[in-house]
Amino acid sequence: MMNYLVMRRGMKLACAVAAASALVFSMSACGNASSNDKVALLVSTLNNPFFVDLRDGAQAEAKKLGVDLQVSDAQNDSSKQQDQAQNAQSQGAKAVIINPVDSDAAGPAVAPLLSSGMPVISVDRSVTGEKVTSHIASDNVAGGAQAADALAKSMGEKGEVLILQGIPGAASTRDRGKGFKDRIKKYPNIKVVAEQTANFDRAEALNVATNLLQSHPNAAGIYAENDEMALGAIQSLGAKAGKDVKVVGFDGTADGMKAIKAGTMAGTIAQ
Template sequence: MLNSTMKKTFRAALAIVCAGTLMSGTAACGSTSSSGGDKVALLVSTLNNPFFVDLRDGAQAAAKDLGVDLMVSDAQNDSSTQQNQAQNAQSQGAKAVIINPVDSDAASPAVAPLLSSKLPVISVDRSVTGEDVTSHIASDNVAGGAQAADELAKAVGEKGKVIILQGTPGAASTRDRGDGFKKEIKKYSGIEVVAEQTANFDRAEALDVTTNLMQSHPDVVGIYAENDEMALGAIQSLGSKAGADVKIFGFDGTEGGLKAVSNGTMVGTIAQQPKELGKKAVEAAVKAIKGESVEKTESIEVKTVTKENVADFQ
């Protein structure tokens, strides 16, 4: 395994390689759908997550329909890499930039120079703290968190100890999903949140975090994971206890999450519409390029998925 110094060195080298490949017109660190139209850059936090793969696919489909050249870059969950990719997008002649920030609080250095250059910037799924972007498009994560709280409370009989697996620190989606859940769960006096810990929206991290938290709190009856990948990691950690002794609720409505709901290892998930997010982001970018008015914020509906209705989403 790589130690922390080696990882930093690798990431720095990768950022340089990405810069070189983008400048030479290749797409080793992303992909380009060439149509001969205006260039739009899509900066994705990570493509190592099925949700963001779907978001990219929706954006690419919309770009094809609208005749624009979509340049996709994968930051691999590194804010410094994403900042370099934003600079490269501008030098490559992008007429608009869509950013899905790695970290909302750390995205300003990537976005501020673009806005200063009067380049339209669309944030998608996660906002950019402190910057007045052209448009922000996201799911209603607060409402989704509240829906998850109600469903998990019902599943555990409105009593017992629960833990929260948090997403990436600083990400707006992490804050909103957590705030929505915690505010709603307070309505259930018999439920106590005994621990909250980040697993960075990552399945492997969630496996380890869940194992450690369950050792400290062996009587936990419910887990709220702020995305399906972490919920699936919790399932791996719990084994046969998942869905039986410990009820797990996720967020995103990914293919893996829906399968877990169907087989009963997850109580439910909050289904987002990642392809719709990608589509709406490209549509907003194209409107902004043309000088047309765009919605300052656009909220995409989320839906509660349980075993009763999961077939409707598969």
């Protein structure tokens, strides 16, 4: 069975570039952007290659535009991210780019910023309950559907499937899960037998996948809502990865691409 690399509209670096540009344009309404203009980039975690790429893209664009980009890593802690949002305002940031840890928790975090008139742009994950200045992301529902098609084809359109979910409360978790589960219903001989969160984390996915596979030894496919979890599942599977059990991830990271070339991963949704 050939491997499937499912490509989706480019977002990874483009979203950071577009976000930085939009912020500069918003500041330009009151004058040209300068090196004194601070923009805060609040990242959910830098323990994920996808968000490292996002940070790098934003930094490169900020350098071109002459903007002082201040990067904060929330380490997947929504309370810490809320503190970082408050600090951004007190430290003189003129705009904020936020990649929420938790979409629901991000609303109260950015509400004071929006009330003060500060531009706020959300990236990859939306902010629940607040109308931000702009939201830049791929269509995660469509991506989830493409992941379902890729996994189904790699499995011969039959068998049991496990789902490794992302961070509860994150919009990307909800949307990627919805897209996948809605589309997989098109395949009558495929059944989702279990789903559990692994918080977008490789090490946690290793443990979760191990437990799920013990409970469901006949599973023939795993859908992981990001590549980091897919790689954890592959580690758990050992020699079965890509042979007895097909794995599809999400994000199109460098490590995910390597796994596809190695034959242990059936596909990834590249943003």
